[in-house]
Amino acid sequence: MTDSAAEGPLSGLRVIEMGTLIAGPFCGQILGDFGAEVIKLEDPKSGDPMRQWGRSLPQGLSPWWPVIGRNKKSVTVDLRKAEGQALARTLIGKADVVVENFRPGTFEKWGLSYESLAAENPRLVMARVSGFGQTGPYSQRAGYGLIGEAMGGLRHVTGEPDRPPARAGISIGDSLAAMHAVMGIMMALHARERTGRGQVIDAALYESVLAVMENLVTEYDLTGYVRERSGSILPGIAPSNVYPCAGGEMILIGGNGDTVFARLAEAMGRPELATDERYATHAARGARQGELDALIADWTSQRTLTDLLALLEAKGVPCGRIYRAPDMLEDPQFQAREAIVTTDHPVFGPIKMQNAFPKLSATPGRVRWPGPALGEHTEAVLREVAGMSPAEIEALRAKAVI
Template sequence: MTSMPNDGPLAGLRVIEMGALIAGPFCGQILGDFGAEVIKIEDPKSGDPMRQWGRSLPKGQSPWWPVIGRNKKSVTLDLRTPEGREIAQDLIATADIAIENFRPGTLEKWGMGYEALADRNPGLIMARISGFGQTGPYAERAGYGLIGEAMGGLRYVTGEPDRPPARAGISIGDSLTAMHAVMGIGMALHHRARTGRGQVIDAALYESVLAVMENLVTEYDLTGYVRERSGSILPGIAPSNVYPCAQGDTILIGGNGDTVFARLCEAMGRPELTADPRYATHAARGANQTELDALIGDWTKTWRLDDLLAHLDAKGVPCGRIFRAPDMLEHEQFVAREAIVETPHPVFGKVKMQNAFPKLSETPGKVRWPGPALGEHTEAVLAEVLGLTPERLAELRAMGVI
C-alpha cells in the first residue's frame, strides 16, 4: 500500500498525523481523501481509541474506524520513548504537514515543539488542534468537543426551550475544528508556495464552534438580546419548520421568502394568504410564526408524505423528508452523485460510507481503502521513508517502540 499511486489535488504532499479520537484524525481523513499521503502514528499497544468506538462488530472491529482511518497508513510508534520520538521527528522532517491534538505543552515536553521541528524542516506546516488553543489561561486544560460546543455557544441554543440544552447527535465541535484546521492548512500551503516558509495553524474547538454561530454575539452586543433554544424553528423565520403528514410522517418546508411563500400559498389553495397583513411580509410572518405554522400543519396532515413532496416540488416550494441511513442508501439523488460509496474491507468484505466532499471537477477526492489494521504499514514506511534495516526494525519491535 505504501507504493499505491495517489491522485487528487494534494497528491505529492506527505502528512504525519499524531492525533487521536476525532478532531485530529478527521483533519487527516480530509487530506487523505484528496490525495495526500497520510502516515498515522499510533500507540503500539492500543492504537487510536476510535478503533474501539461505536457498536461492537465481529472480530472486535469498530464501525467508526473504516471511515476516520480511511486512506491512511498506520505506523506504530511509542512517543513516550526517546527512540519513538526520534523516529517521529525523522518522519516529520520528510513531511509537508504535521497534525497533532495532544494537550498543549505535550510536544514541547517531548522536545517536539514547532520550533524544534522547523529547525530541520523550515517549510513544515503544523496543525495544532486543542480545546482552547495554544495560548490563554485555558490553554493547558483538557478539552473535548462537547466542552467546545458549550463554550462556543452551540449547546445553549440547541434543543427545546423547556428542556436542558441538547447535543446535535454527532461530534460536531470536533468536526468543525478539523475543517477549520484543513482551511488553515490550505492557506498555509499557499503562503509557503510564495515564501518557502511553514507555520502553525492553531485550531481551537471553542473558536471553531464560535465561528459558525452567525450573528449571536453581534445581536447581543447591539440589542442586548440573548438567543435562546427554539426547537425546530428559528424565531422570526417563517414558515420554516417540520410539519405533520398523514400516517405519522413529517415533512420539512422552507417557505420564508416572499416569492416562495406565495408559491406555498398557491400549493395550499390559499393564495389570499399572501395579501393577509398577518403574513404579507417577512416581518409579519415572523411575528405570527406560531399561528402560521399551525395553519400549514392543519393542511399538511391531510397529505401522504410522498404525495405532498411531489405536489410541493411541482410548485417550486423547498421541501424534504428527514433522512436516516436506510433512506440515504436507497435514494436516487445519493445514488446519482455517488454520495455513498462501497469499498473492499479485509474483514467485512465490503463497507459503505460517505464519499469524499466537496466534489472537484478536475481532481476529485476518493476513498482508496478503509481504515487499516494497527501497524499495518510500520515496517514498509520506516524502511522506505527512513531506510531502517530489517535488523533495526526487529530491535525496535523487541523494545516495544513499534
C-alpha cells in the first residue's frame, strides 16, 4: 500500500492516534482524510472495539471500521507493558500530534504525561478527548457520548414533549468532541508556527455539545425560560415542519422568512395568507404555529411528494424529502459532488462510504484506503518511523508487545 497523500493539505503531518471507539478515532479519521499520516496504536489481541461494532456484520466484519479506520496505519502495541509504553514514546517523539481519549490520568500512569513528552519533542501538539475534561471534580468519571449529550443540554430538548428525552440516531456527542479536537489541533499548529512550541487541547464531550446549544443558557439567564422538547418544530419558528403527503410520504418545508412565506402562500393558492395579520409577520406566525401547520398539512396531504417538490422548488420555497441511505445513493446532487465514494476493501470488495468533507478547491481530502487489518503496518512503521532493526522488532513480538 502506498501513502499517496502528498497533495493533501495536511501532507507531512504525522499523527499518533491512541484511543478507541468514536471520539478519538473520528478525530484521526478527519486528519487522515486530509493527508496526515495517521498511525493508530491498537491492542495486539483485539484492536479497536470498532472493528467488532455494527448492527450487521457481513462476513463477520464490522462495516463501521472501514469508515472510521480509513486512511490510517495500524500498529499493534500493548500499552500496559513497559516496553509498549517506551515504544509509544519513541513514536510520539517523531510525531507532530498525538490524539488520545483515555480516562484522564491514564497517560500519566503510563509515563506519557505531556510535560515529559514535550521535554523530548517541544513542538508536540496533544489532543485529549474525554467525557468531562482533564480538570474539575468530574474529570475522573467515565464519560460516554450519551452522558455528554445529556449534560451539554442536547438530550433534554430532543424528542416529543410528552415523552422521555430521545437521542439522535448517531453518536453525535462523540463526533462533536472529535470535531472540536480537530479545530483545536489546527489552532495549536498555527500557534506553533509563531512560537515553535506545541500545547495541549482539552476537548470535553459535554462542552463540545454545549458549544452548539445556541442561546439556551443565555435565554434562561435573561428571561428564566427553560427550553423544552418540541418534537419536529422549534417554538415560534413557523412554518418549519414535516408535513404529510398523499400516499403516506412526508415533506419538510421551511417557510418561516416573510418573503419565503409569501412564496409558499402563492404555491398553496392562498396568496392572501401573506398579508393576513394573523400570519404576515414572523412573530404572528410563531404565535399561531399550530394553526398554521394545520393549514399547510391540509394542503400537502392532498398532493403527492413528487408534485409538492416540483411546485415548491419552482416557487423558491426550501423543501425536501427525508433521506435514507438508498435515497442518498440515487440522488443526482450526491452523485454530482461525489458525496459518496467507492473504495476497495480486501474482504468486502468495492464498498461505498461518505467522502471527505469539507471540499477544498486546491487540496481536497479523499479516501485513500479503508480501515486496515489489525497490525497491518506494524513492521513498516517500526522500521521506517522508529528506526528499529528486524531483530529489535522480532524481540518485541516475542514478548507479545506488538
